[in-house]
Amino acid sequence: MSLLQTENLSYIYGEGTPFRVTALDNVNIEIEKGELVAVIGHTGSGKSTLMQQFNGLLKPTSGKVLLDGEDIHSSKTKTLETRFRVGLCFQYPEYQLFENTVYDDIAFGPKNMGLSKAEVDKRVRTAAKYVGIPEHAFETHPFDLSGGEKRRVAIAGVISMEPEILILDEPTSGLDPRGREQILSLIKNYREQTGKTVIIVSHSMDDVAKIATKVIVMNNAKVEMRGTVDNVFEKSDRLCEIGLSVPQITEVFVKLHAMGYPVSEKIYTTEQGFAEIKKLLKGGEALA
Amino acid sequence: MSDTILKFQNVTFRYDGDEGKILPPAVEDLSLEIKKGEFVAFLGHNGSGKSTVAKLSNGLVVPESGDVYVLGMNTKNEDDDIKIKQTVGVVFQNPDNQIVATIVEEDVAFGPENLGIEPSEIRRRVDEALKVVGMYKYRMHEPHKLSGGQKQRVAIAGIIAMEPQCIVLDEPTAMLDPEGRRDVMKAMKRLNCELGITVVFITHYMEEACQADRIIVMDDSHLVLDGTPREVFSDVDRIRGLGLDVPQTCALAKMLKDDGIDIHGDSLGVDELVNSLAEILNRG
Amino acid sequence: MLKDITIGQYFPLGSVIHKLDPRAKLFYTFTFIIMVFVSSNFISLALCIACAVLIIALSKVPVKTVIKGLRPILLIIVITSFLQIAYVKTGVTLIDFWKIHITSGGILQALFMTLRISLLIVMSTMLTYTTSPTSMTNGLDRTFAPLVKIGIDFNIVTMIMTIALRFIPTLIEEVDKILSAQKSRGANFESGNIFKRAKMLIPLFVPLLFSAVRRAYELAYAMTCRCYNGGKGKTTMNALKYKKCDYLVTLLTFAFIAGVVVLNIYCGEYNAEFTFNSAV
Structure with a gap:
């Protein structure tokens, strides 16, 4: 049994109005414990709607979302419980900060869970550590932080609920390369240290290539592709067609391959590219 | 002087802090010149002062010391204010916050209307601007129903309709998906090639910066590098040290070079690297 | 979903009425409202009703929708009617039973008031049903533009x-x-007592306020970049143009004023007794 699973999940916005839009169309996916899943798709492909289905914010028009095999909408308590078990961090989460101190903002979720003061405190400190916010910054006003720091505080606000599944919607958007790198490495560390499931929603393929164990590609409310990073990036033409892009380096190797050079097409980091070229050059020398 | 459109002369600027706190300068002793017809990219990590450069370039803010000249007009001179803003248009990061009207074409008309231009001439400019950015068929749409990339192109059209000689874009692609980014870049290139408008844009995406004629890198309120993409990205370590990325193609070329493999050129784009790799593989 | 709310209740049906110049529509709506109050007898009011029916028919807005628009004021109509019936004691006594004393005057007065209020609401909703918010703003702008001469700058509005x-x-x-x-972080906006609920609005309003302020700043910059200076010397791309049918409608509006005035004078002041007797 999968940790999180959807069964023929469909969702329609504005049913019965002229604004009717199918956001999800018969989606079936399974997410296992400990995976780092990247859900990619262009704007409006249904990926954000899917995330809100995962934590029960939206109710399926038809089909089911199963957490540990149980329908998350089987009862009201079950739905509320799901919100805490599946932590969802929205795009630009820093815009949802509202408390007067960093500490209080991170503590908002755990407090809503009705935990004891000691437990809340423990969780705030642990979450802050994961995102690299030092304890001496706890009394700072969130608005006095830099953009990247605010983002990390907001992510800590979700981690502090200790969800079994952490979902991050476009966690790196709008950040500079250094900020992007920080966020990605904290996500990677968090997963390695906790062994928990993480789902990242993104349209940045470069980010995905570095850390994901499984990729789901959404297009027009449907699952277009799924598989390992290799499986998905192989189809670079199709990815471009549906408004996504593959890393530059992948493009280079796909082109070389098409030109008849015996290189692999499954290259998406410069390190892999370097190794591949070296291998070929060595092979060539051996032949000569 | 005559072919210089934008000139910064020892410009220092700082924002006001809360309760009279004195903040460090956002831009310090910055001098640079942008020539007519150039396609320039500004790089630098967040807080390096790039956005302030955009605001300084048409007098939205004026320097604390030093001067900014637009076609020789000092931005401190309020009499030239309208003329300066008409010459240098600025487009911001969040397209949502730049669109004023409830219909696309009325938004594009907003600038020319403010300038008091004849209605028939406004109509011509609006249609043309929307065509250049590829949004003509959406002219009667409501902006809030468009995608991010489409909104950003409407915002660009709104500036183009004032027929500026230079357009400065502050991270116009930061909030967009890959498709939106491609469309906006395409529109910017058309402005530069077909209309001869000087384009200055700020970005975090190195692939975009590579498409410029010239790259200016800012760090810690100062200009640190200024040259062609080839020159700037040749120093991979320096760029990384500034908290920026190098395009993957340059990074790979650099790794191979460091390893003693004789690779030609700097391999800026995909095709360039494909060619140089093909060459060494043939040799090998 | 909140997103589905349409603002201003505009029905884009593309009828003759929809295509009229917003100034013509503003003019006849405004005139109509005044004339409904000027009408002093049932005959003049009948003319108003005829005009309203004509406009509704031409606009293609479903009659059902128009009547639905009256629902919010139903209570007001019931209360005023009740008061009229209770206090107006002129005319023929119709019911005199225990403490209930209803006269023909009361009934007619109630009917008269009901018609007046309904016409008022129907015609103002018809204006928003048939005029897009943008077109309405344009119309208001053009109508009040001359006020700038006396120092009132309507452009800002x-x-x-x-x-x-x-x-x-x-x-x-x-x-x-x-x-x-915030719901994802366990915030509960739906239950709890009033204090709890009020407190739960903080996580909504603080971010919303900050976002609105940030947007306002950025918008101000963007508007400055596009040479906005408070609308001085501004031109308009889609300048409104009075067409033949707009002139015709305006002419008809004047005819309508004349009609109501003539009927008022000819048929005299509305008098419950007179009207009732003649009706019988």
């Missing part, structure tokens, strides 16, 4: 209206997003 119309959908979307985000 229309600019504010335009920006409000432009940003309402954006802010609604934002509210939606903040609500979802």
Whole structure:
């Protein structure tokens, strides 16, 4: 049994109005414990709607979302419980900060869970550590932080609920390369240290290539592709067609391959590219 | 002087802090010149002062010391204010916050209307601007129903309709998906090639910066590098040290070079690297 | 979903009425409202009703929708009618039973008031049903533009209206997003006593306020970049143009004024007794 699973999940916005839009169309996916899943798709492909289905914010028009095999909408308590078990961090989460101190903002979720003061405190400190916010910054006003720091505080606000599944919607958007790198490495560390499931929603393929164990590609409310990073990036033409892009380096190797050079097409980091070229050059020398 | 459109002369600027706190300068002793017809990219990590450069370039803010000249007009001179803003248009990061009207074409008309231009001439400019950015068929749409990339192109059209000689874009692609980014870049290139408008844009995406004629890198309120993409990205370590990325193609070329493999050129784009790799593989 | 709310209740049906110049529509609506109050007898009021029926028919707005528009004021109509019936004691006594004393005068007065209020509401909703918010703003702008000569700058007002119309959908979307985000952190906006609920609004309003302020700043910069200076010397791309049918409608509006005035004089002041007797 999968940790999180959807069964023929469909969702329609504005049913019965002229604004009717199918956001999800018969989606079936399974997410296992400990995976780092990247859900990619262009704007409006249904990926954000899917995330809100995962934590029960939206109710399926038809089909089911199963957490540990149980329908998350089987009862009201079950739905509320799901919100805490599946932590969802929205795009630009820093815009949802509202408390007067960093500490209080991170503590908002755990407090809503009705935990004891000691437990809340423990969780705030642990979450802050994961995102690299030092304890001496706890009394700072969130608005006095830099953009990247605010983002990390907001992510800590979700981690502090200790969800079994952490979902991050476009966690790196709008950040500079250094900020992007920080966020990605904290996500990677968090997963390695906790062994928990993480789902990242993104349209940045470069980010995905570095850390994901499984990729789901959404297009027009449907699952277009799924598989390992290799499986998905192989189809670079199709990815471009549906408004996504593959890393530059992948493009280079796909082109070389098409030109008849015996290189692999499954290259998406410069390190892999370097190794591949070296291998070929060595092979060539051996032949000569 | 005559072919210089934008000139910064020892410009220092700082924002006001809360309760009279004195903040460090956002831009310090910055001098640079942008020539007519150039396609320039500004790089630098967040807080390096790039956005302030955009605001300084048409007098939205004026320097604390030093001067900014637009076609020789000092931005401190309020009499030239309208003329300066008409010459240098600025487009911001969040397209949502730049669109004023409830219909696309009325938004594009907003600038020319403010300038008091004849209605028939406004109509011509609006249609043309929307065509250049590829949004003509959406002219009667409501902006809030468009995608991010489409909104950003409407915002660009709104500036183009004032027929500026230079357009400065502050991270116009930061909030967009890959498709939106491609469309906006395409529109910017058309402005530069077909209309001869000087384009200055700020970005975090190195692939975009590579498409410029010239790259200016800012760090810690100062200009640190200024040259062609080839020159700037040749120093991979320096760029990384500034908290920026190098395009993957340059990074790979650099790794191979460091390893003693004789690779030609700097391999800026995909095709360039494909060619140089093909060459060494043939040799090998 | 909050997003589905349409603002201003505009029905884009593309009828003759929809295509009229907003100034013509503003003019006849305004005139109509005054004339409904000027009408002093049932005959003049009948003319008003005829005009309203004509406009509704031409506009293609379903009659059902028009009547639905009256629902919010139903209570007001019932209360006023009740008061009229209870206090007006002129005319023939119709019912005299225990303490209930109803006269023909009371009934007619109640009917008269009901018609007046209904006509008022119907015609103002017809204006919004048939005029898009943008077109309405344009119309108001043009109508009041001459006021600048006496020092009232209406341009600012229309600019504010335009920006409000432009940003309402954006802010609604934002509210939606903040609500979802805070719900994801376990915020409960739906239950608890009034104090608890009020307190739960903080996580919504603080981010919303900050976002609105940030948007306002950025919008101000963007408007400055596009040479906005308070609308001085501004021209308009889609300048409104009075067409033949607009002139015709305006002419008919004047004819309508004349009609009501003539009927008022000819048929005299509305008099419950007279009207009832002649009706019988």
